Every structure is written in C-alpha cells, then in structure tokens.
Amino acid sequence: MxxxxxxxxxxxxxxxxxxxxxxxxxxxxxxxxxxxxxxxxxxxTPENIRAAAIRAIEDGKTRYTAVDGIAELKQAICAKFKRDNGLEYTPKQVTVGTGGKQVLYNALMATLNHEDEVVIPAPYWVSYPDMVLLAGGVPVFIEAGLENDFKITPEQLDAAITRNTKWVLFNSPSNPTGAGYSRAELKALTDVLLKHPHVWVLSDDMYEHLAYDGFEFCTPAQVEPKLYDRTLTVNGVSKAYAMTGWRIGYAAGPEPLIAAIRKVQSQSTSNPCSISQWAAVEALNGPQDxxxxxxxxxxxxxxxxxxxxxxxxxxxxxxxxxxxxxxxxxxxxxxxxxxxxxxxxxxxxxxxxxxxxxxxxxxxxxxxxxxxxxxxxxxxxxxxxxxxxxxxxxxxxxxx
Ligand SMILES: Cc1ncc(COP(=O)(O)O)c(C=O)c1O
Missing domain, CATH: 3.90.1150.10 (Aspartate Aminotransferase, domain 1)
Structure with a gap:
C-alpha cells in the first residue's frame, strides 16, 4: 500500500x-x-507599488490580517470590478488569496463532491484539471481547436453539460492560446448557461488587461447579468501589474460561496502576505497608465x-x-x-x-x-x- x-x-x-x-x-x-x-x-513591478510595500513594512503592517484580506484591499477590488467590468460587489462578496491559483483551488475544494463535473475548454491552463481531481471532481473537456481559433461553440458547451455539471470554467484571454471571446461570442455561451440553472460559472479573468488590437474584454457576469448569482469572477495582480512573486489573487461572487472559500483558507494558509496586500491596494487604486x-x-x-x-x-x-x-x-x-x-x-x-x-x-x-x-x-x-x-x-x- x-x-x-x-x-x-x-x-x-x-x-x-x-x-x-x-x-x-x-x-x-x-x-x-x-x-x-x-x-x-x-x-x-511598477515603482509606486514597490514603494507601497516598503511603506507597509515600515508602518508595521506585518501581522496576521483577516483570513481573506484587509478591508482596504476588498474596497479596492469592489472599485475595480465597478470601474472595469460594471459589476457591483460589496466587500462581503470578495475574497483575497495567495494568487489566483489559491482562489481557484479553494473554490473547487469548497464546492466539489465526488462525481461533480467541471467543464473545461481544452487547451486549458495546466492546473485546472488537476485541481478538479484533487478536489474529488471530474474534469470534462471540450476541444477548442485551431479551426475555431481555439474557442468553444455554444453547441459544444450545450452538449458537454450533464446533470452532474457543477461548474463551467472560462478563461479569456486564454492561457495557453491567447484567444479572447468577443462580447457576442461570450453572450452566445452565456445564453446556453441560462438553459441550465444548476450550472455555475467560474470565470478566470487573469489576462483581462493584456489585450491587443482594440479587443474589448468582457466577463460572463457582465455580459449576462442573470448569471450574477451563480458566477465566481476570479482575477489577480500577477500578470497585468507584473506581480507574479507577490502572490495576490482575488474573486467576487455570492456571499455564501465566498464564506465557504474563506473557511477553506482559514484552515490552510490563513491570510495572504500582509505586505503584498498593501502593494495590491496600490496596484488597483493607483495610476494604471x-x-x-x-x-x-x-x-x-x-x-x-x-x-x-x-x-x-x-x-x-x-x-x-x-x-x-x-x-x-x-x-x-x-x-x-x-x-x-x-x-x-x-x-x-x-x-x-x-x-x-x-x-x-x-x-x-x-x-x-x-x-x-x-x-x-x-x-x-x-x-x-x-x-x-x-x-x-x-x-x-x-x-x-
Ligand atoms: C489562466 C491562469 N489562471 C490563473 C493563474 C494563476 O495566477 P496567480 O496565482 O499568479 O494569480 C495563471 C498563472 O499562470 C494563469 O495563467
């Protein structure tokens, strides 16, 4: 054995x-x-963000914080969702973790039971299927091939959903392809989800700010407000703010789900690094130029x-x-x-x-x-x- x-x-x-x-x-x-x-x-990492971290150290902001983030960062995240995505959240609907990776992991750990399925468009970020498996769930793949610019179609999504589907995972722009769904493409997918009220949406928006040729980023809860109550929108500071080593990611969604995510985090890592949280406040509230x-x-x-x-x-x-x-x-x-x-x-x-x-x-x-x-x-x-x-x-x- x-x-x-x-x-x-x-x-x-x-x-x-x-x-x-x-x-x-x-x-x-x-x-x-x-x-x-x-x-x-x-x-x-931009200079103003580094300076905010140094200030945090010098001001003694070096102790444990609330498990899923300081109030100032949650406020900054609410402001970000409103500013960039037109999404209204209160601080109680927000969780902060040690990277988007931990937030995604916590969300799956908090929700998956044996045999619960998670629909994942392939190619996918390498961690999705293994996180689902670690949490006891079953990854179900939809092939997003070259012929469709690495994007799934509404028909494929509809066919992949079963009675056991708990989550559908979206990642646009995508790692590893860079493919981004236009508003119309995303709307066609969210229309499918309206037909399946038991399915929740996990949107990984990590590459939101990295878009070219005038591409308009949008996220499922924004494109289809009827999905707001069953969507977890995940984002972070790693990619856009060149802060991969600082390990701050966050998500917003329904309060009971956020509380469940907090429970997982409270019994594993506790709060993300206090200094990094203050740096992230500056990243989100400071100049974006x-x-x-x-x-x-x-x-x-x-x-x-x-x-x-x-x-x-x-x-x-x-x-x-x-x-x-x-x-x-x-x-x-x-x-x-x-x-x-x-x-x-x-x-x-x-x-x-x-x-x-x-x-x-x-x-x-x-x-x-x-x-x-x-x-x-x-x-x-x-x-x-x-x-x-x-x-x-x-x-x-x-x-x-
Ligand atoms: C698609 C995607 N999601 C999430 C993450 C996690 O990022 P982090 O944990 O640094 O916030 C990454 C990092 O590579 C990624 O590519």
Whole structure:
C-alpha cells in the first residue's frame, strides 16, 4: 500500500513549472538557453507599488490580517470590478488569496463532491484539471481547436453539460492560446448557461488587461447579468501589474460561496502576505497608465513571433486577441525526422528535440490538452524572441 494518498496519485505535477525548473538547471550548466516557457511578464513591478510595500513594512503592517484580506484591499477590488467590468460587489462578496491559483483551488475544494463535473475548454491552463481531481471532481473537456481559433461553440458547451455539471470554467484571454471571446461570442455561451440553472460559472479573468488590437474584454457576469448569482469572477495582480512573486489573487461572487472559500483558507494558509496586500491596494487604486505601454510592447512581440512562425513550413498559428502566449500547431511536422534520426511523433518529442538541439525551451501542447501544438510565452525581449524564432525555423528546415 502506498504511503501517498489515492487522490494525489490521480494528479500530475505542473508541467510548465517542471520545464521552467529544467531551464534553470540547463542555464546553470552553462548551456545557451532561451526560455519561452514561463508565464510571467519580464517587466519589474511598477515603482509606486514597490514603494507601497516598503511603506507597509515600515508602518508595521506585518501581522496576521483577516483570513481573506484587509478591508482596504476588498474596497479596492469592489472599485475595480465597478470601474472595469460594471459589476457591483460589496466587500462581503470578495475574497483575497495567495494568487489566483489559491482562489481557484479553494473554490473547487469548497464546492466539489465526488462525481461533480467541471467543464473545461481544452487547451486549458495546466492546473485546472488537476485541481478538479484533487478536489474529488471530474474534469470534462471540450476541444477548442485551431479551426475555431481555439474557442468553444455554444453547441459544444450545450452538449458537454450533464446533470452532474457543477461548474463551467472560462478563461479569456486564454492561457495557453491567447484567444479572447468577443462580447457576442461570450453572450452566445452565456445564453446556453441560462438553459441550465444548476450550472455555475467560474470565470478566470487573469489576462483581462493584456489585450491587443482594440479587443474589448468582457466577463460572463457582465455580459449576462442573470448569471450574477451563480458566477465566481476570479482575477489577480500577477500578470497585468507584473506581480507574479507577490502572490495576490482575488474573486467576487455570492456571499455564501465566498464564506465557504474563506473557511477553506482559514484552515490552510490563513491570510495572504500582509505586505503584498498593501502593494495590491496600490496596484488597483493607483495610476494604471503603464498598462498601455506594456501592451504596446506585448503586441509588437506577438506580431514579431507570429510573422516568423507562420513563415515556417509545417507551422500554423492564428492571431490571438490577448495574454502573452501563442499556441502554434505543428501538424505539418508530425512524422518528420531530425538529422539525428529522431522521428517527431508528438509535440512532446518536438519540444524535447528543440530544446536539446537549439536551446529553445517551450511547452508541449499535450500538457494543455490539445495536440500537436506548443506554447510560446512572448513575455521576453525582442532580441531573445528573434533569436528563438530563427533557431526554431532552422530546426524545422532541417527536418526531413
Ligand atoms: C489562466 C491562469 N489562471 C490563473 C493563474 C494563476 O495566477 P496567480 O496565482 O499568479 O494569480 C495563471 C498563472 O499562470 C494563469 O495563467
């Protein structure tokens, strides 16, 4: 009998974090590695936010706080939802956790029973299915393929919902594809949910502020107010404010659900870091003017990577609306062979050989539930992206 739990046996470690770890090791060995696997901006946290954290330390704001966040941060979150999304919440409808990751995990732990199903569009953020499994639920996947720009259709959503469906998970703009649903596309999906009143909506809006070409971000509770009472809207400061290491995420939804999430957190981690909470107050209440220049840089990098990748024979990639990822298909390369005689049978083999031969680290599509693809994070310098794409082009041109 294993010492480890049966629940844990159903779960795999995060593949993106494993690859990021491998990149670190290879770099430490002196290999010339270009890491395109990490899901974080390469910008520093803005100066006013850092200063707010230093002030918090100096003012002694270093003790335990309320389990799911200080009043000032909850107020700032309510103001943010009103300002950006037209959504009215009171502080009692808001929870703050150690990253959006903890908030999502708590929500699933607080609500899932054995056999409860969670509908997840694939490709998905790597943690969703494993969090569902850890909480005892069953992930149900809908394939959002290249032919539909990595978006699900209302018909697919309708067909995936059963009597056992508890949640439908949305993530727009998406990790790993960058695909963002327009208001009309989202409305068509929320219309389906109106037909299924037992289903709740978990909207992961982590990439809200990272959108290009005038894309209008919207979120389910805003597009369909009738879903407000059964929607948990999750967001955080990690991506937009370049605060991945500070670990602050938050959500808003019906009060009983927020209380249940608080209960899980009260018996696990207690409050998120007090200093980070004060930094997040400044992030949400302070000037937002660095977002537009950051987005200009991201858009330029997206276009650079897309142009170079789409010029490679065997690679196809649609233009995503947001986030800082592209998710090219390599279906035209499957079955080819490297000069060393390795056959590219899967996207995992492709990514492994690419790393071995060229030092470019990306993440294979199977990790996100849709193959044959790979994910590139373009949150790195233009020079590194140009060099990486040139190496990928050379690697592909040598396949036969
Ligand atoms: C789609 C998505 N949701 C949630 C998270 C969690 O972010 P954090 O825990 O840093 O707030 C991430 C991070 O990579 C993500 O890509």
């Amino acid at each position: 294993s010492f480890l739990s049966e629940t844990l046996a159903r779960v795999k470690p995060s593949p993106t974090m494993a690859i990021t770890g491998l990149v670190g090791e290879l770099k430490a060995q002196g290999r010339d590695i270009i890491g395109l696997s990490a899901g974080e901006p390469d910008f520093d 660095f977002l537009a220049p950051h987005n200009e840089i991201f858009k330029r990098r997206r276009d650079l990577v897309l142009a170079k990748l789409n010029a490679i024979d065997g690679i196809t990639c649609p233009t995503p609306e947001g986030a800082f990822y592209v998710y090219p298909s390599i279906s035209g390369l499957i079955g080819k062979t490297t000069p060393k005689g390795v056959e590219i049978t899967t996207d995992e083999v492709f990514v492994t050989e690419l790393l071995n031969d060229t030092g470019v680290a990306a993440v294979f599509g199977a990790a996100f539930g849709l193959s044959p693809n790979f994910r590139i994070s373009y949150a790195t310098s233009d020079a590194a992206l140009e060099e990486a794409c040139d190496r990928i082009a050379k690697f592909c041109s040598e396949l036969s």
